Amino acid sequence: MQAAQTQRKFRGKNKAPKWKKPDDGHVSVMVLPLAITDPADLARIKRLFGSMWSIKRAVQRDARAKVDAYWTAFHEREEHGAKVVRQRLGLNREALERCAYKHLDASGHLKHHVSKALAMHMAAEVWNGVQWHLFADATGKRHGRPKTGRWHDFTRIPGRARSHTTDRKWETFRLVGTLHGHKMAYTDGGQYTVQQPRRMRVPAAPSGPVLTGKTLASGKTGTRKATWWDHTGPLAVVFAGGPDSGRGDLVLPVRIPQQPGQWARVEHFLSNPGRWHKVDLVRRRKASAPGGWVYEAHLMILGPGYTAPAVRERREQAAALDRIGGVDGNVSNVSVASFPASLDPADGAPASTEITLSPEERALLEREAKKRRGRARALERSRRATNTAQYGPSKKQARRAEQRAAKGLKPKAVTVPGGARAARVDGVPKQAFRRDQLSVNYREQRARQAEHAASMAEHHRFRARQVAREIIAAHGPVLVVEDCDIRTWYRLWGKRLSQTTPGLLIAALDRECQAAGGRLVRASTWSTALSQHCLCGERVKKTLRDREHKCIECGLAGKRDLVSATLAAFVRFTDVDDPKAAYLDTTSSRHAQIVFAQGLEEALRESTAPSQTTVRGAGHAAVPRQRRETSAPRTAGRRPRATLDEPRPVRDHAGKPGQRPGCDPQLTLW
Incomplete structure (x- = not known):
């Protein structure tokens, strides 16, 4: 009987219905x-x-x-x-x-x-x-x-998710306060815009009695002690009830974005506390911060993310485009081509876009790579200077030591040995790198290097989204791309791929197609072989060195990548979810070649779809440029090739009436 009383008790089955996400x-x-x-x-x-x-x-x-x-x-x-x-x-x-x-x-x-x-x-x-x-x-x-x-x-x-069925049930980390209270606290009662100081004050815990309403037994109004649930002031993250509760609750003030144009996004996430689900405490490396880390609260919201009105408008315009297109990803460029879905010249003309690197952009990337190599060499010198016993002298240092010994001079201490690391016979270092002594400067520079790399990676992803939106606005959200494993490309052309990042752009293109109501469908290269075919249906064999397409049967000539992207628009599927079920519809491609004769030849020679980048607040036009109707030479008025790297300056075209502001024919990625 006593053993039965000491057994551990477990909670029974929950009687209330289980809560589920929306x-x-x-x-x-x-x-x-x-x-x-x-x-x-x-x-x-x-x-x-x-x-x-x-x-x-x-x-x-x-x-x-x-x-x-x-x-x-x-x-x-x-x-x-x-x-x-x-x-x-x-x-x-x-x-x-x-x-x-x-x-x-x-x-x-x-x-x-x-x-x-x-x-x-x-x-x-x-x-x-x-x-x-x-x-x-x-x-x-x-x-x-x-x-x-x-x-x-x-x-x-990780934090604990809040209970959506029981009120006033604490999570591990809780976001307290209201957006209105935060705004009133840092706008001087709503008189100015939000201006949060550099040193934000910690909100004080609520105190005093709080009315709880009438009770059923007595019918009188009761009171209780105020808690963080009653806090309506500035936003803060609270860790209450922990082991350090004797020192008080851990209250961390929150800083909301206050840049121009960010308030709509803040209201979307923070205006409705009922959608707040969970808070995770996250730290991020930053060398300039005290201790080398900055801390963030990742608030999970039950609902869709924020989409700017301009982005929604552009996606709606892209969804209205009745076009079919294809994408050809390459090591050095990404090519896109599209046609009207009806293949009728009255509904539009062929359009093409080629995203590549210009010589100026390659020079800029080389300078950035040179800076990275310089930082890596500086870190290596610091490690060698701190752990001199783990490295031997270089050939030049050894020769100088022998010359000094031959002249009877005193040996000179080597502060930075340049030789190989001390290792065993099988090449394994005698001391693991993780056991090396690292200087404070080494740790700080390594943190700055990692911080810069993370910042550039985020910037690359942002620019990829921008380019993907421009492509969708010009070619529509229904695209076909070859199902290639880019990891195999990195084994051969890793350095070049790190500059152009075609996989990053195609992944962003896939997400934008889905957001606009379309889809980026993948087709197997074995069943289609787009780079080895012509629009007329004939097979034109080409090696990787051949970058131009020339068909002897029909006389079609153009860039190899643009021809492959054009053929991708005519790939059909027996099962859309299976890339191996793809096949090339040569009848439709031959029909398009006959119908769009001159316009198609022009699209295969150069990019014909302008960029949709505009200044903030301006309208968006998602219509590709029509083919030329004059008899001017091919080189006259030719648009420059779309680029991948060069940042776009904001241009003022106020002096030219009727011209869309900020229009730039170049597509950039970073």
């Missing part, structure tokens, strides 16, 4: 920078990340040991089944959560900074990676063996 399934995230200026709060959040990293590393080691034991027991899996073995070893989320609890209870210092709720959420994150390794996805692929991560890669503490 039917639309849209989930978006808004990044809210945290303005942490108090040294005490900064020290607390550092200890919080350090403690959570210790728990995650311990749970990862336990999970790796369990996975190794699971794959070793192959006889038991064959005899009793994989599920029985996983249950015995504790390969499930609940077992990993119990492991996290044990590590937390066994430690003496972690309990001062981390709660059991945080440990449970971190164990659930580790389990997500483990199940990706244990269970294959729809394609039959698995993730690799679970490993222990690195300290600098640990950047996120």
